[in-house]
Amino acid sequence: MLMIRAIIRPDKSSKVLKALFEAGYVAVTKIPVVGRGKQRGIKIGDVTYDELPKEMLIMVIKDEDKEFAVTTIMEAARTEPKGAYGDGKIFITPVEEAYTISRGTKEL
């Protein structure tokens, strides 16, 4: 199993969630976060904004679904038409075990 953590623009999150739902990935957790990227935030005049609001989507998927899930998120989160700085990042980490609390079972 793999955990996908996607940091995306807040205004893209509903589009991404819709795309994921249509692709069959229903289970998602969304966390509002702030952060900056390689461009060190946005500089407007003398003021640098380096705590830009973003949203982090967390989901755990099977290993073989990785490519498809990543493509789905990436295509939905990209600013039209060809992407822009600040569209976000996707990180993937391994997950050893997953438990469903309501059933107490060890499964995704």
Added chain:
Amino acid sequence: MAIIRIDKMNATKTALSAAGLPSMTATGKVFGRGKGLWEAKVLEGVKADLPEALVHLGKEPRLRPQRVVTLVVTDDKLNKAVETIIEANQTPEPGDGKIFVIPLYESVRVRTGETGDNSLD
């Protein structure tokens, strides 16, 4: 890392403290949805064939407020932590949340610079 119901936070904290795993990090409200679970009300309506309920099926499910609890534990305490969280959070209905076990490469105690398991005691 466990994603749980917001109203189960206190029960989880108490249970973890009692189990000897008091240290943790939790987020404020996060929003999530499970595997195609609509609200219980909608499902009841569908059973009764109410048209208002049927329109909700097939649409995107609403995101529910949840909290994320993150614990870093040594390997030998893993089972205890998982059991404690499951026990404290179980209710008869679906939607109690998930627990994910993720490997961690390193841990450092900032105050002293200790690393590895020593930094977790």
